[in-house]
Amino acid sequence: MELFGFGPHLMIDGYHASTDALRDETLIRTVLSELSAQLGLGQLSEPVVQQHEGSGPEDSGVSGVVVIAGSHISLHTFPEHAFLRVDVFSGKEFDVQKALNYLIEHFEVGRYTTHFINRGKEFPRDAAALQRMLSGEREYVGARIA
Incomplete structure (x- = not known):
């Protein structure tokens, strides 16, 4: 178990994807449900999937979200x-x-880019460990300034 930090956040931009799959609300609903189960993330709601209409077809598509324990999986x-x-x-x-x-x-x-961050760096899972980490980090920054 992590001593500090809330948790991981994976962001994916997918290019050259199947346009049929991207329009398929049933597939998107299934993906949201199955992905949360396969990753072992506690699904708290059924997926919500909705067509969204932009200013034209190029700005339109499908959005979906499933609430998991403490967070979410979303897809647009x-x-x-x-x-x-x-x-x-x-x-x-x-x-x-x-x-x-x-x-x-x-x-x-066909092609993708990803970004990955750990969110909530100071979220206290172990308050003593968090305090030691922050004190050391602040001492180091103070030493560099002096």
Whole structure:
């Protein structure tokens, strides 16, 4: 168990994806449900999936979200651009590569970029360990300034 920090946040931008898959509300609902289960993230709600209409077809697509314990998985598609955005944010560790592989397979993603951050650096899972870490970090920064 991590001593500090809230949890990981994986952001994926998928390019050259299947436009049919990006329009398929049933598939998106299934992906949100299955992905949370496969990653072992506690699903608190059924996925909500909705068509969204932009100023034109190029700005329209499907958005979906499922609430998991302490956070969410969200997905937004733009079929006219063969593009999707996905966020997997959790209060516990998960297999990032498994999540990425699952999404690439189900949406037939040709190219992707990812960003990964740990959120809530000062979220206290172990208050004493957090205090030691922050004190050391502040001492180091103070030493560099002096």
